[in-house]
Amino acid sequence: MHSADIVVLGGSAAGITAAITARRHHPDKSILLVRKEKQVPIPCGIPYIYGTLGGPEKNLIPDTVLDSNKIDLLVSEVTQIDRKQCVLATGEGEVRYERLILATGSIPTQPPIPGVDLDGVFTILKDVEHLVLLQQRLKQSRNIVIIGGGFIGIEFADEINKIDSKNVTVLELAANCLSLSYDAEFCSEMETLLLSRGVTVRTSATVARIVGDGHVSAVEMKDGRSVSADLVILGIGAKANVDLAKETELRLGLTGSVAVDRTMQTSDPAIFACGDCAEKISFFGGGPSPLKLASIAQLEARIAGANVYGLRRESDGTLGVWSTAVGDLAMGTAGLTESMAKDRGYEVVAGTVETPNRHPGGMPGTAPVKVKLVFEKHSQVLLGGQVRGTASVGELINTIAACVQKRMTAEDIAMFQMGTHPALTASPIAYPLVNAAEVAISCMQ
Amino acid sequence: MHSADIVVLGGSAAGITAAITARRHHPDKSILLVRKEKQVPIPCGIPYIYGTLGGPEKNLIPDTVLDSNKIDLLVSEVTQIDRKQCVLATGEGEVRYERLILATGSIPTQPPIPGVDLDGVFTILKDVEHLVLLQQRLKQSRNIVIIGGGFIGIEFADEINKIDSKNVTVLELAANCLSLSYDAEFCSEMETLLLSRGVTVRTSATVARIVGDGHVSAVEMKDGRSVSADLVILGIGAKANVDLAKETELRLGLTGSVAVDRTMQTSDPAIFACGDCAEKISFFGGGPSPLKLASIAQLEARIAGANVYGLRRESDGTLGVWSTAVGDLAMGTAGLTESMAKDRGYEVVAGTVETPNRHPGGMPGTAPVKVKLVFEKHSQVLLGGQVRGTASVGELINTIAACVQKRMTAEDIAMFQMGTHPALTASPIAYPLVNAAEVAISCMQ
Numbered sequence: 089m090h091s092a093d094i095v096v097l098g099g100s101a102a103g104i105t106a107a108i109t110a111r112r113h114h115p116d117k118s119i120l121l122v123r124k125e126k127q128v129p130i131p132c133g134i135p136y137i138y139g140t141l142g143g144p145e146k147n148l149i150p151d152t153v154l155d156s157n158k159i160d161l162l163v164s165e166v167t168q169i170d171r172k173q174c175v176l177a178t179g180e181g182e183v184r185y186e187r188l189i190l191a192t193g194s195i196p197t198q199p200p201i202p203g204v205d206l207d208g209v210f211t212i213l214k215d216v217e218h219l220v221l222l223q224q225r226l227k228q229s230r231n232i233v234i235i236g237g238g239f240i241g242i243e244f245a246d247e248i249n250k251i252d253s254k255n256v257t258v259l260e261l262a263a264n265c266l267s268l269s270y271d272a273e274f275c276s277e278m279e280t281l282l283l284s285r286g287v288t289v290r291t292s293a294t295v296a297r298i299v300g301d302g303h304v305s306a307v308e309m310k311d312g313r314s315v316s317a318d319l320v321i322l323g324i325g326a327k328a329n330v331d332l333a334k335e336t337e338l339r340l341g342l343t344g345s346v347a348v349d350r351t352m353q354t355s356d357p358a359i360f361a362c363g364d365c366a367e368k369i370s371f372f373g374g375g376p377s378p379l380k381l382a383s384i385a386q387l388e389a390r391i392a393g394a395n396v397y398g399l400r401r402e403s404d405g406t407l408g409v410w411s412t413a414v415g416d417l418a419m420g421t422a423g424l425t426e427s428m429a430k431d432r433g434y435e436v437v438a439g440t441v442e443t444p445n446r447h448p449g450g451m452p453g454t455a456p457v458k459v460k461l462v463f464e465k466h467s468q469v470l471l472g473g474q475v476r477g478t479a480s481v482g483e484l485i486n487t488i489a490a491c492v493q494k495r496m497t498a499e500d501i502a503m504f505q506m507g508t509h510p511a512l513t514a515s516p517i518a519y520p521l522v523n524a525a526e527v528a529i530s531c532m533q
Numbered sequence: 534m535h536s537a538d539i540v541v542l543g544g545s546a547a548g549i550t551a552a553i554t555a556r557r558h559h560p561d562k563s564i565l566l567v568r569k570e571k572q573v574p575i576p577c578g579i580p581y582i583y584g585t586l587g588g589p590e591k592n593l594i595p596d597t598v599l600d601s602n603k604i605d606l607l608v609s610e611v612t613q614i615d616r617k618q619c620v621l622a623t624g625e626g627e628v629r630y631e632r633l634i635l636a637t638g639s640i641p642t643q644p645p646i647p648g649v650d651l652d653g654v655f656t657i658l659k660d661v662e663h664l665v666l667l668q669q670r671l672k673q674s675r676n677i678v679i680i681g682g683g684f685i686g687i688e689f690a691d692e693i694n695k696i697d698s699k700n701v702t703v704l705e706l707a708a709n710c711l712s713l714s715y716d717a718e719f720c721s722e723m724e725t726l727l728l729s730r731g732v733t734v735r736t737s738a739t740v741a742r743i744v745g746d747g748h749v750s751a752v753e754m755k756d757g758r759s760v761s762a763d764l765v766i767l768g769i770g771a772k773a774n775v776d777l778a779k780e781t782e783l784r785l786g787l788t789g790s791v792a793v794d795r796t797m798q799t800s801d802p803a804i805f806a807c808g809d810c811a812e813k814i815s816f817f818g819g820g821p822s823p824l825k826l827a828s829i830a831q832l833e834a835r836i837a838g839a840n841v842y843g844l845r846r847e848s849d850g851t852l853g854v855w856s857t858a859v860g861d862l863a864m865g866t867a868g869l870t871e872s873m874a875k876d877r878g879y880e881v882v883a884g885t886v887e888t889p890n891r892h893p894g895g896m897p898g899t900a901p902v903k904v905k906l907v908f909e910k911h912s913q914v915l916l917g918g919q920v921r922g923t924a925s926v927g928e929l930i931n932t933i934a935a936c937v938q939k940r941m942t943a944e945d946i947a948m949f950q951m952g953t954h955p956a957l958t959a960s961p962i963a964y965p966l967v968n969a970a971e972v973a974i975s976c977m978q
Contacts, residue, residue, distance in 0.1 A: 101961050108962070112975040133893055133955045140956075146895045153962065382961040383950040390947055390971070401948065413956040420952055448578055450591045453924070479898070482957025483928035486966070487935055489950060494939055502835055503846065505828040505934055507854040510578045511585075512863055512927025516546050516827040517553070517598065521931070526835070530557040 090162060091184040092120035094396055095174065097166055097332070098191030099123030100214060101131055102363025102385040104153060106189045109393025111157045113400070121154060122174065122183060124165040127216050132382055134212060135240065137219060138226060139247030144219040169336040171356065187358055187396035190333060190346060191389065194326035194364035194380055199235070203298030209320045212240060222321075229318035231255045233307045235295055236323035237265030239412045242278065244321055245287045246414045257288040257315050259307065264291055269408065269421045271460065274474050281417050290315075326380055328365045341367025342376040350402040352392040360396060362388035371405035371493070372424060372432065372471065383409040383489070408472075409489040411482050416455070420485025423472025423492040426462045435465040439498075439528030445477055447508070447515035457481070459520035461488070461501070463528050468497035473524075480513070487521060498532070501525035535607060536629040537565035539841055540619065542611055542777070543636030544568025545659060546576055547808025547830040549598060551634045554838025556602045558845070566599060567619065567628060569610040572661050577827055579657060580685065582664060583671060584692030589664040614781040616801065632803055632841040635778060635791060636834065639771035639809035639825055644680070648743030654765045657685060667766075674763035676700045678752045680740055681768035682710030684857045687723060689766055690732045691859045702733040702760050704752065709736055714853065714866045716905065719919050726862050735760075771825055773810045786812025787821040795847040797837040805841060807833035816850035816938070817869060817877065817916065828854040828934070853917075854934040856927045861900070865930025868917025868937040871907045880910040884943075884973030890922055892953070892960035902926070904965035906933070906946070908973050913942035918969075925958070932966060943977070946970035 094117050096107045107121050129137075133147040141147055154161050167177040174183040196211035198204055208229075210222050226232070232248055234241045237260030249256045258265065264275035265282075279289050294310040298320055308314045328345035339355035341347040345367040352360045363385035370377040384406045391401040411420035429436045438460055445457040457477030463470055473488035475481045491501060502525045508516040539562050541552045552566050574582075578592040586592055599606050612622040619628040641656035643649055653674075655667050671677070677693055679686045682705030694701045703710065709720035710727075724734050739755040743765055753759045773790035784800035786792040790812040797805045808830035815822040829851045836846040856865035874881045883905055890902040902922030908915055918933035920926045936946060947970045953961040 105962050109971070112971055113978070115975075130893055130955070130960065132953065132961070133896075136896065136955050140897065141893070141895050147893050149962070383952050386961045386964070386967070387948060387950050390967075401944070404948070407950045409950045409952040411952045411954040411957055413954055418954075418957055422952065448575055448586070448592050450586050451578075451581065452585065479957055480925045480928045482952065482954055483925045483932065486949075486951045487928065487932040489952060490932055490935055490941075493949060494941070494945070496935075496939070499846070500939070503832060503849070504931075504938060505826075505832050505852045505854045506931045507828050507856045507865055507867065507927065507934060508577065509856040509858060509863075509927055510575070510581050511858040512856055512924050515575065516577070516831045517550050517594070519831070522831070522835075526554070526557055530560075533558070 089181045089184065090120060092160065093117035093186045094119045094189065095183055095185035096121045096189045096191060098193055098363070099125060099128045100191070100193055101382055102193070102389045103191035104149065105386050105389035106191055106362055106393040107154070107159045108157045109390045110396060111159060113394045114397055118160070120160045120162060120183065122162045122164060122166055124163065125215065126163055129214050129216055129219060131214055134214070134219065135243035135247045138223060138244070139250035143223065144216050166332060169332055172358070187360070189392050189396065190359065190361040190365055191363045192329045192332060192365045195329050196322060197325040197327055199322065199324055201295055201297060203300065203304070204322070206298055206300045206304045207302055208300070208304035208318060209298055209322065211322045225319055226251065231316045232319045232321065233315050233317040234258045234321045234323055235307070236260065237289065237291065238268065238323060239266065239410065241323035242266065242282060242414060243412060244323060245282060246285060249285060249287050257290065258282070259293040259295055259309070259315070260289070260291045261294055262291065265289060269410070269425065270419065270474055271425045271427055274419060274476055277476060278414065278417065278419060281414055285415065326364060330365060333365070343367060343378055351395050351399045352388055352403070353395065360392040362392040369405045371407045374405060377406040379406045379408050381408065381410050383407070404493060407489060407492055409485065411485050416478055417476070418478055418481040420475045420481045422485050422489040424462060425472060425474060429462055429471050434471060436462050436471065437465045437528050437531050438462045439524040439526070439531065441520045441523045441527060443514045443518040443520050445480065445514055447510050451510050457514060457520055459524045461524040461528055463498050465532060468499060468532065469495050470497065470501065484521065498525045498529045502529060534626045534629065535565060537605065538562035538631045539564045539634065540628055540630035541566045541634045541636060542619070543638055543808070544570060544573045545636065545638055546827055547638070547834045548636035549594065550831050550834035551636055551807055551838040552599070552604045553602045554835045555841060556604060558839045559842055563605070565605045565607060565628065567607045567609060567611055569608065570660060571608055574659050574661055574664060576659055579659070579664065580688035580692045583668065583689070584695030588668065589661050611777060614777055632805070634837050634841065635804060635806040635810055636808045637774045637777060637810045640774050641767060642770040642772055644767065644769055646740055646742055648745065648749070649767065651743055651745045651749045652747055653745070653749035653763060654743055654767065656767045670764055671696065676761045677764045677766065678760050678762040679703045679766045679768055680752070681705065682734065682736065683713065683768060684711065684855065686768035687711065687727060687859060688857060689768060690727060691730060694730060694732050702735065703727070704738040704740055704754070704760070705734070705736045706739055707736065710734060714855070714870065715864065715919055716870045716872055719864060719921055722921060723859065723862065723864060726859055730860065771809060775810060778810070788812060788823055796840050796844045797833055797848070798840065805837040807837040814850045816852045819850060822851040824851045824853050826853065826855050828852070849938060852934060852937055854930065856930050861923055862921070863923055863926040865920045865926045867930050867934040869907060870917060870919060874907055874916050879916060881907050881916065882910045882973050882976050883907045884969040884971070884976065886965045886968045886972060888959045888963040888965050890925065890959055892955050896955050902959060902965055904969045906969040906973060908943050910977060913944060913977065914940050915942065915946065929966065943970045943974045947974060
């Protein structure tokens with residue numbers, strides 16, 4: 089029989105960070121992480137397996153991070169939670185705990201489309217064997233259709249397109265790819281880039297059925313058009329993995345995930361949940377949030393890990409911060425877009441600027457960077473920001489995320505002292521974050 | 534005779550931003566920028582003229598930014614300010630103003646060393662003809678000695694070292710280069726890199742005299758050692774250019790710069806000052822601050838430009854935010870270093886982490902990134918941060934700058950939702966800004 093003060097169920101990003109945080113906050117407690125996978129893929133790295141990295145074995149979370157934090161590891165599948173103990177499936181018996189953290193993640197959404205169970209139709213599971221199989225099948229395929237033009241869809245499209253002799257088509261239901269996270273003018277830049285790289289992008293494309301005789305052969309749309317397909321990837325979202333929680337009669341939330349309060353405590357005070365399996369509320373207004381992102385999972389894991397022996401931290405709710413990259417183009421988003429903010433009923437003022445990301449323009453690596461900030465008009469509070477540029481966008485969006493999370497105003501941002509350097513950033517005069525705030529302020533007067 | 538509602542004296546980064554800000558806040562006012570230089574070099578780009586860019590003409594601030602903001606330009610030298618008008622030297626007569634903004638910048642410090650007036654000894658003036666002359670003299674020189682290992686010194690050293698057949702030596706008074714802005718462990722990394730690139734670095738090196746017969750031939754140190762020199766560059770700091778302010782009997786401050794309050798107003802309510810010429814106070818405690826940085830000048834210019842017809846903005850004081858780059862190494866700093874904080878009497882806790890800047894480590898461009906955060910121990914308030922890595926450091930340090938300026942605590946940072954991406958940032962589990970805060974928190978418990 090196994091036993092630990094703190095047991096974490098799930099070995100992906102949320103589980104690991106919850107365990108590390110528990111170690112930092114509770115140095116005297118024993119911590120055991122239980123997961124069913126021998127090896128754990130890096131979730132965000134999965135698309136890059138197929139073009140840039142070369143194989144699933146190049147995209148694994150190293151277990152050394154557990155060792156160095158004195159976290160024990162048990163690879164086994166938990167099938168039932170008997171309050172105060174876990175029962176394992178593999179005959180290893182019980183794992184007893186004082187505090188349990190659920191980080192069981194999510195599973196891909198299977199859309200209600202005829203033909204989704206045909207051979208050659210793949211969802212993206214965070215499972216090495218599944219990812220190896222996908223790589224083998226990609227080798228045998230020529231026409232690849234990706235259903236869903238969110239970030240997973242476009243990253244997969246571009247990576248697969250790097251392999252010789254593939255025809256890659258993205259089918260997106262909405263009017264733009266990435267439209268759940270960016271305003272249209274940013275989305276269309278990504279679409280244009282994908283097209284220039286040889287990926288076919290079809291927006292406003294409603295899939296009617298996936299067809300084939302045993303194996304997939306085509307995807308048919310509602311307007312009657314059809315795309316040949318040897319292989320189909322479904323990238324339309326994910327739902328919380330709540331099988332264990334349900335069985336344990338933990339309360340579920342409005343979106344069907346494990347109900348938690350702001351401290352990540354479930355309906356059982358000894359059980360916490362974090363990451364994709366946990367119910368979320370929005371930072372904007374506090375209503376239920378469907379977002380599932382690494383930035384959120386990490387926050388929740390740092391809360392859950394700290395709180396297991398007395399509440400130390402609370403969540404503000406989901407901001408929605410992430411970035412993506414295709415070729416040299418990088419895009420980041422934090423908080424609400426202009427259209428999302430208007431849909432929710434905010435009266436907004438946006439400030440957008442574009443400028444070279446180095447100064448002078450003759451410095452190596454100079455490329456344009458664009459920043460759009462969206463403010464609530466009356467309070468001047470920042471609701472969100474979007475950035476398009478090159479690699480530094482990955483950090484620039486986090487400055488914006490910090491500003492949104494601390495509910496800074498346009499004036500707060502206009503009063504920033506921001507570092508600049510010819511080889512690293514835009515010029516001080518044109519620094520885009522500050523100037524986007526200034527543009528918005530001049531529209532508010 | 535010229536006349537404008539708002540006249541800005543000085544055409545470098547502070548003057549331009551003051552004029553643009555005045556335009557944004559006072560759309561109906563006429564604005565005239567008066568400067569004595571026909572062309573204005575980009576201040577931070579000056580070192581890069583000599584290796585990367587190829588000539589001073591590649592490093593100019595374009596006047597189009599004035600046109601597009603409807604700012605008139607007069608190239609002329611103002612020799613006297615007669616309250617409510619400027620008298621010009623060139624016979625163009627008076628320039629009448631309602632509000633005046635002084636942005637007359639700084640001039641390099643001339644150290645009290647014998648031999649500084651020898652031929653071949655250069656300070657770095659923001660003047661194109663001077664920079665052209667320096668380029669010509671560099672071509673004729675083989676042994677170049679740079680006195681001062683601050684950021685200007687090391688950037689010049691590396692750029693000149695890119696030219697064929699130059700022996701470049703940096704002489705730094707303190708125990709480390711960059712020691713006014715980084716803790717020793719960061720400084721020594723820069724020194725090691727410079728050495729590996731062929732630059733000679735001598736620290737704890739007190740210059741006794743510059744010697745030569747008309748033209749410089751060597752630099753002698755107090756310990757008796759000597760370095761051959763055909764050309765010497767002095768990079769030991771700058772002092773406010775206050776000639777006009779003195780003549781006008783504007784009050785000067787404790788450091789000898791033009792006295793201003795937090796609104797950038799001088800002792801004459803119709804005259805504002807910003808940038809290197811203006812007196813500064815520290816964000817930390819409010820005492821006089823000797824810092825002269827683009828990040829500060831820009832803030833002050835945005836305050837002065839907004840405030841000329843009624844006070845809208847106030848300064849928090851100087852943070853000290855800037856970054857530098859040599860080869861692929863980039864370093865950024867914001868606020869107080871650990872040693873500076875201790876010297877000022879703070880009891881501090883520092884958290885340092887180092888991690889790959891991409892994930893997994895097989896992603897192209899992967900290199901280590903190090904973040905050090907310094908907190909006041911009792912309040913947990915962030916006092917400063919230092920970053921070492923590659924280009925994205927230029928933006929990462931600005932997230933830290935925003936945190937310092939908003940006096941965030943370690944817990945605030947630990948509760949961030951930060952975006953991550955395989956091609957752009959460190960992994961979510963290891964994201965260094967958050968983890969440095971977490972490390973510090975675990976030391977505070």
